[in-house]
Amino acid sequence: MKIVDARVVLTSPGRNFVTLRIETDEGVTGLGDATLNGRELAVASYLRDHVVPLLMGSDPHRIEDTWQSLYRGAYWRRGPVTMAAIAAVDVALWDIKAKVAGLPLYQLLGGASRERVRTYGHASGRDIPELFDSIRARLAEGYPAIRVQTGVPGLKLVYGVRPAQDAAQGARPVVEDWDTAAYLRNLPKVFDAVRQEFGPGLPLLHDAHHRLTPIQAARLGKDLEPYDLFWLEDCTPAENQEGLRLVRSHTTTPLAIGEVFNTVFDYQTLISEQLIDYVRSAVTHFGGVSPLRKLFDFAAQHQIKSAVHGPEDISPVGMAAAIHLDLAIHNFGIQEYAGYTELTDAVFPHAYTFTDGHLHPGEAPGLGVGLDEELAAAHPYEAAYLPINRLQDGTIHDW
Ligand code: EZ4
Ligand code: CO
Secondary structure (H helix, E strand, O other), X not given: OOEEEEEEEEEOOXXXXXXXEEEEOOOOEEEEEOOOOOOHHHHHHHHHHHHHHHHOOOOOOOHHHHHHHHHHHOOOOOOXXXXXXXXXXHHHHHHHHHHHHOOEHHHHOOOOOOOOEEEEEEEEEOOHHHHHHHHHHXXXXXXXXXXXXXXXXOOOOOOOOOOOOOOOOOOOOOEXXXXXXXXXXXXXXXXXXXXXXXXXXXXXXXXXXXXXXXXXXHHHHHHHHHHOOOEEEOOOOOOOOOHHHHHHHHOOOOEEEOOOOOOHHHHHHHHHOOOOOXXXXXXXXXXXXXXXXXXXXXXXXXXXXXOOOOOOOOXXXXXXXXXXXXXXXXXXXXXXXXXXXXXXXXXXXXXXXXXXXXXXXXXXXXXXXXXXXXXXXXXXXXXXXXXXXXXXXXXXXOO
16 A cells, blocks of 8 residues: 555634645545644645655555654654644554554554543633633533633733633734733632532633743642642643642642643653643644554553643544544543534534533544545635733733
């Protein structure tokens, strides 16, 4: 079997997605997601100009060898652009292999370890009443666990709170504002109110989006302990893995990290010293199913569980790959699932289902996701940036 064609499809059915389609001489095709929110064209060029020519004529069954040759052969290793490009190839080849086998991908990953995949949804509000409405809406949709994000008194636009949201917005970045002290004062009050309204049993999560120093994160973790969070996410910018030692030694609030990581090396200290509880990488940004499976096996040795990143900016192709892994691995924790617009679901028709807050990959051979190229072409790429974030005096802060 040979790869005879590979092309990159850019589309924006409400937001941008980058998809790689690989075709073989036997007519079997595979899809991979290469979406890097706000930097989509860089990955598209990396694939078109530097990767596709290397794939022509090669054997699509040699997934590991292809992965290693793209990773090692480039000489310039790692980084989000490179790893998103490699991820798209890896996932498309797994899609092809599973289609040839006539099996859904999860069967090639060891088969189902559970009946279905538990998810969490996003609730947010500028204030407590708006937040409560949003939590009720997610509960009505069936979500068994809820991520809680709120406005901060005195701030206009805060991460994760609609309508600002994290959607890439237009040709110039939206500027959000931030005050860490105000946030740290406010958040425990929010969780106190949520626990009083919704009771002790509802799993609650929160994303600090890389904005705290280790000592601030340690303090927040302690302050949130009475509210029994499922996790506190991205409490610090964890390029500095050692910073988590300080956080960990001060709080029993579970910690989740990794959506911006792209190789296992970003996790070495965090996992081997058991400084976190959940690994958050996405198939799409971590080089694909192959390396993510290895990460989960490494994490399992330290009782750390999976929690694959699943925002709107992972395409249904990347989401499907995650759901197959989630069903197969033993140390599954939870899957983030924000859902998609109807138009996105029409561009990427899929076998996976979302029922009562749980996902299942379905039984179609391969990933079980298609791409309607005509509909995709009717909704072309639109330049869009993620927001940026400034402190009250104008200083740029982590977004
Ligand atoms: O801000 O995917 O947990 N989810 C997140 C996301 C990220 C976006 C960035 O593109 O933090 O909302
Ligand atoms: Co996050």
